[in-house]
Amino acid sequence: MPKIIFRLLLSFIVFVTVFVLIQQYLTPNSFGKYGHYRADAIDDNKMRTSYYKGEESCVTCHQDVYDLKSEDVHDRVRCESCHFPKIAGSVDCEVMPPKVEGTLEFCAQCHAINLGRLKKGVPQLDFKEHKGDQNCIECHNVHAPWELKE
Template identity: 40%
Template sequence: MKFYLPPQISRLAIAFAVFITLFLVARHFLVPETFGQYGHYRGASLDDNAMPVIHFSGQQACLDCHQDIEDLKLQGPHKGIHCETCHGPGQAHVVSGEAKDIFKPSGREFCGNCHSSNAAKKKETIHQVNMSTKNPGKNCTECHNPHQPWKVKK
């Protein structure tokens, strides 16, 4: 018996081949170049995630140069407070090493952020002062060492 291929089958086969080819061609152009570089995702997405500018350096970067300050701080209730809590983001300073790139807090209001008296704060856990009556007009750091504020300068 002679092999018979119905015409509609061969035409459909062509149509499907065209469809699948179009899909593969489209896929070739649509799949991002770095897809699968490390796993089932776009490799370049790692760079995207690394792109945001770093502002905070983290405590360890400060200690590389300023361990002496840390030693002072460790002796009292401020030991759990990281450098950047008061000095702000420090990455620029870590890179340049210049004093102008780090914030140096000053003024009564700054200390008052935590230490102004507030009935809702626990007296046992945080030292509180009445900012309006305690040595008005004077800067806290005139008497207190900012890295060991529990000690009063002689």
């Protein structure tokens, strides 16, 4: 066997061996127990604090806001889509109320012009022409955006 072929074969074997060793070292012990997943991830996720409370929890205290929202175009948008659940599900929102930023960047996540989005669904705005120097919630009621503030 020529030396070049021998060296190439030896290099290939060394590369594969190093790859297998690194893979064995980096793969967690619980990997593959429940398929192509790390089984310990289930326990890790159980230890996390639950932040999502659900819209039913919001309605118990904020029925008036829910009624206003249900009569508007945002009726299909869930509360925690805008009021990010930043507090534990067991903490009362009166202790740490979830705030809506109402900034241009925040509202533009849904309302900026996007050619991939249906025009008849979410209203799309050209924020360069629509916005002045204010945040959206300075002019619009967040739960009924068609109602402008005075």
